Amino acid sequence: MRASAFFAPTLRQPPQGVALPGQAFLLRGAFAGRLPNGAYVLLPLGARVLQGIRRLATQALQGIGGQQIILPSPSEAQFDAGEESARQAARFRAVLQTLAAGVRSYKDLPLLLYDFATAPPSAPKPSLGLLGGALSDLLSLYSFCSDGDQLACARRRVLAALEEALAACGVPCLNAQTWSEASEETALVWEHPAGTMQLLHCQGCGWTADVRGASCRTPVGTRPTPKEEATEVVTPGATTVASVTAMLSVSSDRLVKTLLYKAGDAFVAALVRGDHELDERKLVRALGQRELRMANSAEIERLTGGPVGFSGPVGLPRSILVLADHAVALRSDFIVGANQADKHLTGVNLDRDFKVQAFADLHQAMPGDPCPSCGVALAAKQAFALGGVEGLDAAAGPGGSGHSVQAKDGSRTDLRALHAWLDLTLVMGAAAEAHATDVGVVWPASIAPFEAHLLLLDPSNPEIRAAADLLSDGLGQGGLTVLYDDRDERAGVKFHDADLCGIPYLLLVGRRLQEEGVVEVRARAAAQERQVPPAEVLALLRGELR
Numbered sequence: 001m002r003a004s005a006f007f008a009p010t011l012r013q014p015p016q017g018v019a020l021p022g023q024a025f026l027l028r029g030a031f032a033g034r035l036p037n038g039a040y041v042l043l044p045l046g047a048r049v050l051q052g053i054r055r056l057a058t059q060a061l062q063g064i065g066g067q068q069i070i071l072p073s074p075s076e077a078q079f080d081a082g083e084e085s086a087r088q089a090a091r092f093r094a095v096l097q098t099l100a101a102g103v104r105s106y107k108d109l110p111l112l113l114y115d116f117a118t119a120p121p122s123a124p125k126p127s128l129g130l131l132g133g134a135l136s137d138l139l140s141l142y143s144f145c146s147d148g149d150q151l152a153c154a155r156r157r158v159l160a161a162l163e164e165a166l167a168a169c170g171v172p173c174l175n176a177q178t179w180s181e182a183s184e185e186t187a188l189v190w191e192h193p194a195g196t197m198q199l200l201h202c203q204g205c206g207w208t209a210d211v212r213g214a215s216c217r218t219p220v221g222t223r224p225t226p227k228e229e230a231t232e233v234v235t236p237g238a239t240t241v242a243s244v245t246a247m248l249s250v251s252s253d254r255l256v257k258t259l260l261y262k263a264g265d266a267f268v269a270a271l272v273r274g275d276h277e278l279d280e281r282k283l284v285r286a287l288g289q290r291e292l293r294m295a296n297s298a299e300i301e302r303l304t305g306g307p308v309g310f311s312g313p314v315g316l317p318r319s320i321l322v323l324a325d326h327a328v329a330l331r332s333d334f335i336v337g338a339n340q341a342d343k344h345l346t347g348v349n350l351d352r353d354f355k356v357q358a359f360a361d362l363h364q365a366m367p368g369d370p371c372p373s374c375g376v377a378l379a380a381k382q383a384f385a386l387g388g389v390e391g392l393d394a395a396a397g398p399g400g401s402g403h404s405v406q407a408k409d410g411s412r413t414d415l416r417a418l419h420a421w422l423d424l425t426l427v428m429g430a431a432a433e434a435h436a437t438d439v440g441v442v443w444p445a446s447i448a449p450f451e452a453h454l455l456l457l458d459p460s461n462p463e464i465r466a467a468a469d470l471l472s473d474g475l476g477q478g479g480l481t482v483l484y485d486d487r488d489e490r491a492g493v494k495f496h497d498a499d500l501c502g503i504p505y506l507l508l509v510g511r512r513l514q515e516e517g518v519v520e521v522r523a524r525a526a527a528q529e530r531q532v533p534p535a536e537v538l539a540l541l542r543g544e545l546r
Contacts, residue, residue: 045449045501046428050137052447053424053431054116056168057139060161066112066141071095088140091117092392092419095142096403099415105406106146106413110154114141116424131194131384131429141420142392146405151416155186155389158420162188162387165422170444171430173386174201179213179281185390188422190430195382200365204376211380213281214365217372221330228333228347230314236342239309241274244344248335251275255335256328256348258311260295260303260320263287267295267303269316271324271356273331276363286323286360304339312337313354314345322355325362386430387422435525441502442524445545450483452541453503457491457510468509471519471534478538480545505541 058068071094095113103111119138143158145151159175166173171190176199178185187210189197198211209215238244245252255274260267261283268287272278284292297308303320304311313322313336328334329350338345350356367380407413432441445451452475456468465486472484483503485494491510498506508520518531521540532540 048449049428049431049443049447050424052449053165053169053427054137054139056446057162057165057422057424060165060168061112061114061141063164064112064157064161065110066114066161069095069113069115071115071117088419091140092142099144099403103144103403103405103415106408109144109146109405109415110150111144112141112154112158113143114139116140131192131426131433136426137424139387139422139424143418143420145416145418146407146413148416151391151418155391155418158418159186159188159389162389162420162422166386166427168446169427169431170446171386171427171434174199174206174208174383176383176385177207177209177214178385178388179210179285185388187385187388189383189385190434191381191383192430192433193382195384197383197385199381199383200367200369200378201381202371202374202376202378204371205374207371207373208381209365211365213279213285215372216326216361216363216365217370217375218326218361219330223330223350224332226332226347226349226352228349230348230353231346232338233344233346234342235310235344238342238344244335245274248344248346250335253331256313256324256331258313258337260300260311262293262295262299263289263321264291267299267320269311269313269320269322270362271313271322271328272363273325273327274335276325276327278325278362279364282360282362282364283323286358286362304337306337306339306343307341310337310339310341310343312339312345312348313356314348315339316354322357323362324350324356324359326359327363328356329359384426384430385423386426387420389418389420392417392419435502440499442504443502444525445504448504449501450481450503451545452480452482452505452507453498453501454482454484454507454509455491455494455498456484456486457494457508459486459488461511461514464509464511464514467513467534471507471509471537474534475538475541478542480538480541505545507537 071091099111103109117138117140118135120135141158143151143154145154163173166188173188173190176187176189178187187197189199189208199208200211200214201208233248235244235247238247241252241255241257244255252275253273256271257274257278259270259272259278261270268283270278270283280292284290295303300308300311303317316322332349333347335344335346336348348354365378367378369378370376371378404412404414431444431447435442435444443449454468454472454475456465458464468484468486472482475482483501485497487494504524506522506524508522512518512520512531513534516531517533519534519537521530521532521537522528523544
């Protein structure tokens with residue numbers, strides 16, 4: 001591609017009378033060209049990088065038997081901003097409708113389908129550039145299986161394919177456990193200090209999880225023998241842990257908080273230590289109940305007899321299910337609300353003063369906690385979720401759609417399904433950040449907009465220009481993608497623009513070709529420069545790029 005025809009680094013306004021789709025394409029680094037019919041076409045560098053990422057993702061999925069489909073995109077007017085779950089439900093229903101016509105038996109499975117679509121992210125942040133853009137190019141994948149073993153195998157293969165695609169894009173990633181209301185998921189995350197996702201990571205075994213829902217290591221020990229009797233104390237206005245501990249001169253781990261929730265049609269009391277925070281995702285998992293909300297003030301007063309801030313487990317109605325965090329099981333003589341205004345109870349003990357129906361991992365994990373896998377202290381990390389894999393209930397479906405197939409024994413069985421996704425735009429932003437230099441990005445060759453950037457440094461010299469033309473044509477005929485900058489510009493301008501483009505190989509054709517018969521070949525990532533005869537440049541680049 002010749003820069004004299006297609007590269008317009010200083011273009012700010014479209015030609016008079018020509019409407020162009022988006023001012024972003026007119027910034028420095030955009031490609032603009034005129035077609036034979038006189039129309040203008042814009043090919044921004046980012047679009048070519050995105051095409052490379054899509055190609056790598058497609059290759060990885062086709063390698064495990066993936067088949068691309070084209071789904072009708074639901075109108076964005078159907079959904080409010082941030083309604084990603086509703087949007088995904090609509091797409092899932094469309095996939096199931098596609099399946100219904102052709103998948104009848106377990107013999108038709110497993111089946112892996114994927115498509116590409118553009119969608120707004122859940123929380124755009126324009127200040128983050130590509131990492132927080134207003135639109136994302138998304139890969140969505142659905143795998144349908146006949147049983148749990150087949151589904152587990154599909155999950156491993158899909159996850160490996162997405163990891164392969166990210167590695168090919170030059171983006172390092174971690175596998176992190178995450179949890180939705182429905183199930184445990186695996187996210188492919190890229191560490192970055194501005195990341196929207198807070199993780200806990202173990203340097204010992206590599207265990208990584210979203211802090212929301214992250215498992216805690218079950219504490220080991222024996223509950224101390226009680227030494228106190230339950231005693232009522234006056235705590236006027238003390239509705240927070242900080243105010244109670246200050247008034248009673250105790251540490252926060254001496255308190256046990258009682259948090260009341262409405263789970264479906266029943267009420268639940270969740271108990272955690274005063275120095276811990278309840279993790280609602282864990283409570284959902286422990287209850288197996290997706291419909292969960294905190295009880296309101298009227299409900300709390302009706303159930304406990306006291307106002308908000310003074311709830312406790314002693315004397316609660318039998319209809320309330322009492323769950324306690326594992327850490328509470330190792331406490332004795334603790335402090336709880338007295339279910340009366342301005343009063344607490346001290347010297348309260350399990351079994352003697354109240355009963356717990358079940359213990360579970362309920363409190364939120366924190367940096368410094370022991371890793372649930374190996375016990376090493378966990379560290380906090382910020383990251384972006386580039387993709388992920390989650391299980392789906394294909395029988396009920398996120399939108400209520402259903403589909404079943406004939407099983408091996410002749411009966412009907414519900415489809416097992418998983419959903420995977422990859423945000424290609426976010427991957428492009430991560431690649432740009434991961435391969436940034438002081439002067440610009442150096443794209444990995446696998447996704448670079450071009451493989452080589454040929455700079456004609458002395459366009460006024462006919463001999464040098466003819467040699468550069470010949471080299472450009474030869475590289476193109478040899479299968480390489482080359483951006484040929486033959487503009488009548490100073491060398492400094494061309495070098496500056498080359499830094500912005502980030503193409504991995506820079507080929508300099510100037511007086512050295514005339515004087516020494518060589519082209520300067522610069523491998524930008526390795527900061528390596530070689531003097532190569534023109535006839536050997538193609539073989540050199542093909543050997544290193546392919």
